[in-house]
Amino acid sequence: xxxxxxxxxxxxxxxxxxxxxxxxxxxxxxxxxxxxxxxxxxxxxxxxxxxxxxxxxxxxxxxxxxxxxxxxxxxxxxxxxxxxxxxxxxxxxxxxxxxxxxxxxxxxxxxxxxxxxxxxxxxxxxxxxxxxxxxxxxxxxxxxxxxxxxxxx
Numbered sequence: 001x002x003x004x005x006x007x008x009x010x011x012x013x014x015x016x017x018x019x020x021x022x023x024x025x026x027x028x029x030x031x032x033x034x035x036x037x038x039x040x041x042x043x044x045x046x047x048x049x050x051x052x053x054x055x056x057x058x059x060x061x062x063x064x065x066x067x068x069x070x071x072x073x074x075x076x077x078x079x080x081x082x083x084x085x086x087x088x089x090x091x092x093x094x095x096x097x098x099x100x101x102x103x104x105x106x107x108x109x110x111x112x113x114x115x116x117x118x119x120x121x122x123x124x125x126x127x128x129x130x131x132x133x134x135x136x137x138x139x140x141x142x143x144x145x146x147x148x149x150x151x152x153x
Contacts, residue, residue, distance in 0.1 A: 026067045029054075029122075030089030031100045032110070034077030039102060047072060050100055071095060075106065083109030090117050097122050 031050075033043045051070060058067045071093050075082040082101070089095045090113050097120035101107050107124045114121050 026069050027063060028069050028071060028093060028095045029097050029099045030086070030093060030095035031070060031072040031098065032075045032082045032085035032089065032106070033072065033100055033102050035072070035074040037077040039077050043100075043102060046100055070099070077103065077106070079103065079105040079109045082106035083113065086110040086113045090114070090119050095119065099123060101125075 031047065033047070034040055035043055035047075047070075054068045054070055057063065062068060071089060073085040073089065075085050082103070083106075086098060086101075086109070089098065098110060098114065099122045101110060101121065101124050103125065107121070110121065113119070
């Protein structure tokens, strides 16, 4: 299974485990990423793929009858702005998870917000960063850190 397939499977699993008892009318997932700046092309391509997947889930009735909405904010690939966007998504948009974030320093800026509010971070990049060590129940990566892949366990 390719990287995108693993990411989609992780999202599907995470959303499938929320159960039918959620009171909100839809499931809101947040994304802060560099829609402008040096990574814009890759971010847009990945986001378009995610939207196709989410559209297919929604077309089949969503998750337990709830549609999934992806709210995306441009962080211009700036770590400080990524942290601020994460705060806005969590506190103002009430997202239940952050998805498709990009960049080790960006995710490090996001961690305090997900930890404070218990929001999931789904499929962050598998860089050499602190999402995987120490273990965090709110982080779900698709691959081990780069150091493990390069050097072995």
